[in-house]
Amino acid sequence: MFRKILIANRGEIACRVIRTARQLGIATVAVYSEADANAQHVRQADEAWPVGGPRPQDSYLRGDRIIAAALEAGAEAIHPGYGFLSENADFADAVDAADLVFIGPSAATMRRMGSKAGAKDLMQAAGVPVVPGYTGEDQSPQLLEREADRIGYPLMIKAAHGGGGKGMRIVRNREEFLANLLSCQREAAGAFGRDRVLLERYIESPRHIEIQVFGDTHGNVIHLGERECSAQRRYQKVLEESPSPFLTPELRAHMGAAAVQAGRAIDYANAGTVEFIVAPDGSFYFMEINTRLQVEHPVTEMVTGQDLVAWQLRVAAGEPLPLAQADVRQHGHAIEVRLYAEDPEAGFLPGSGTLERLRLPSPNGHVRIDSGVVEGDVVTIFYDPMIAKLIVWDEDRERALARLREALAQCEIEGPKSNIGFLERLASHSSIVDGSIDTGYLDRNLDAFLQPAGIDHKLLLAAATTRLLWLEAAERAQAATGADPTSPWNLADGWRLGHAGKRDLAFLHGGARIHLVAQGAGGDYRITTGDNEVRVCGARWSDGVLSARFDGQARRFSAHADDCRIHVHDGNDRLQLRPTEVYRRQGPVQGLDDRRLHAPMPGRVVLVNVEPGQRVTAGQELLVIEAMKMELGLKAPRDGVIGDVRAAAGDVVEADAVLITLEP
Structure with a gap:
């Protein structure tokens, strides 16, 4: 070793x-x-x-x-x-x-699998099922268009080198082909340095199921079961699990055998993943082999009880595989999700900044946390914005999903925005619970997983109650340091001569300002929001738990508060608020700035599609910016004429920088 x-x-x-x-x-x-x-x-x-x-x-x-x-x-x-x-x-x-x-695997193996086109040809020769398509070296647009017509629509254009959802487009008719081809080639060249693409038939409503394979230098190749990765958004995996809820024992055996066959065909050694696309009728086709350890490998480790990194080290040191195929055992069900610094409600824009607060569940036999950051660290613009991987395990899928929901409820991230709420809605959605999701489901039904407009009233009341209890506790703590800690003047009950202790509270949520009025103290309040008044009785906040009766209905929330923030969670939904000053000078209402195109995040300009004096229409793509390995097309907010173009391809720009001005 x-x-x-x-x-x-x-x-x-x-x-x-x-x-x-x-x-x-x-x-x-x-x-x-x-x-x-x-x-x-x-x-x-x-x-x-x-x-x-x-x-x-x-x-x-x-x-x-x-x-x-x-x-x-x-x-x-x-x-x-x-x-x-x-x-x-x-x-x-x-x-x-x-x-x-x-x-890892040898350079020769990587070269065989580094081209999706060459890999498909090799697998087809080895008897592994492949999707019909075109993998040739002739990349002229005219020939590719003819091949697309031959394959038939819908079809997929894919970068021949690379992965991770980059350089992939679905084309549903001939009229869309050339524009999508050029876009795909540009993205592939930027991400992987080569713009070669392949074409393949697009399987409608497919599932994405991959098999973990392992080989050694002694000629042994085995598999360690499958991972289902069908929950995807724009080809990026969102939730991975093992075993797959779709596979029958017979189909699992057939896919495992095909994956081992693929590994043997290229003399595979070390960790690899054979990815298959699976049609609703159970027919499956080879997509690619990832010649490395996968991001989602922990779910395989959780159900097999094996440490795949330890296997990698032993195989690389010349040792044989620790187990034979017959000795591989799987037990229970594991699920993985990834916590990202991103804003789902703004098109999943990646975020950056200091992790002002980071609370993750404590690891145990059912919950695993793989992370590279702690509270106070900075999520930078230069790399992937993942904060942590959350992996859960239990005896069966139903209980594993319950573990996932419980673990997500314990997560708190302050600083950059995060996808925790999105993942919570995902883990509770019927399509995930019944295991019926396909790879396009999230993109077709994305609104069902995004935060609804407005604020849940019960969560707002819980947050206000938590704030009141925190203020009273803070006043008591401050009074305890004074000469007369029992003085009534030190009570945070809002009492004033001539009225019944009215207090104003103000919070910020997503840039909006929320105003409430409260009366009472010691856990008994009347809270007014607009024309609605609610009686809060018996409120207690201890060890991160708020319990109270709201108009007679008893409720329980997890709750955190400090001078800068309030976070409440009812077991299904969460709300984060920032306290702000009650009274402030009101400035003019700021409307949408449709005269300037701003950078939504720090990043690098990839492409500028317009020049000064050019007429554009609403929705037309003016510029493409790249940040955290993602491309974002910035579009015209209205019809107009381009004024100044203040950025060029290759420029690194800061968030909110003006990139283009738009005249009437």
Whole structure:
């Protein structure tokens, strides 16, 4: 076994590899960019080496600097994690040339699978089912359009190199083909450095089911069961689970055998994932092999009881697989979701900023947290905005979903916006509960998973009650430091000579200001919102739990409050408010700025589609910006004429920067 390894990655996966390495007595070396000098993976590793600037291409994609760090640190092997250099055959070759061990499949295997087109041809020759399509090297638009007509619509255009939902388009008729082709090629070139695409028939209402495979250098290849990843938004996995609620024992056996067959066809060694698309009738087709450890590997670990990173290290060190196929056992049901700094109500725009408050459930036999950040850390614009992976396990799927809902209810994130509310609605939705979802379901029904307009009245009352109890507790604590702590002048009951203790409360929610009026003290209040008055009796707030009677109906909430925020949760929905001053000077109402196009987030300008003096129509794409590995098209808010164009392709812009002005 290795004595010291370097981890050529960052964040959650680097911390994950460090954890297993430490259990095996292996010393760890981390690498970090200028943006990650204080990151958790740097703090957790035994030593860490700087490798460049904040942009990935200046640091985590600099294989030469990473190998130099490994040699100088005395590491014997490099674990690439996932993303960055994990599926880069040239990097694997360079590691080998430096007399280091690459903890993953060989460069030759990667090259066979690095092209989706070549992989499909190889799998078809090996007898693995593949989707009909075109994988040729001739990429002329005219030929691709003819091949599309031959395959028939709907069809999918996919980047031949890469993954993660980048460079993929569904085309439903001939008129849409060329525009989607150019868009797909541009995105593929930007994400993967190559614009080659392949075409394949689009399977309607498919499920995405992948098989975890493992091989060693002794000729053994096995699988460790499946993961269902059908809950997707724009081809990005949102919820992963094992086992799949769709597969029968017979179909599971057939897909497992096909995955092993695929692994044997390319002499696969180390961890890999064979991804299949599955039609409603149970027919399945090979999509691709991911030649690395997958983000969702913890669900497989939870149901098999195996540590896949430990397997990776042992196989890379030349050991045989720890188990034969007949010895692999699966027990229970596991589900994974990912907490992101993003705003679902604003099109899932990625966020950045300091994690002012981060509360996650305590890990135990049923709940696992894989994270690369802690409270006070910064989510930067340079990398994926994932905060943590939340994985739950229980004896069956119904109980695992209950565990997931309970765990999500315990999560609190303040600072950048997060997708926690979206995940909670997902975990309770009938399509997830009954296991009937397909890969396009979320995109077709996205509104059902977004936060409804307005504020739930019962949550608002709970938040106001929590605020009142917090203010009273704060007054008591302050009074306790004075000369007469029992003085009635120290009571936070709002009493004034001539009226019955009316108090005004004001909160901010999503930029809107909310005003309430309260009377009473000590847990008994009358709270007025607009024309509605509610009597609150017996309110108690202790150990993060608020209990009270609202107009006679007893309710219980989890609740947190401090000087800057209030967070309440009723077991299904949550509300976060920020206290603000009650009285303030009212300025003019700010309407929509339809004369300027602003950057919605920090990022890099990828494409500018217009020039000064050009006429545009409402909804026309004017500019494309990239941030956190996502592209966002910015569109004209109305008809008009382009005035100034203040950004060019390649420019790095700050949030709210004016990019384009629009004249009448």
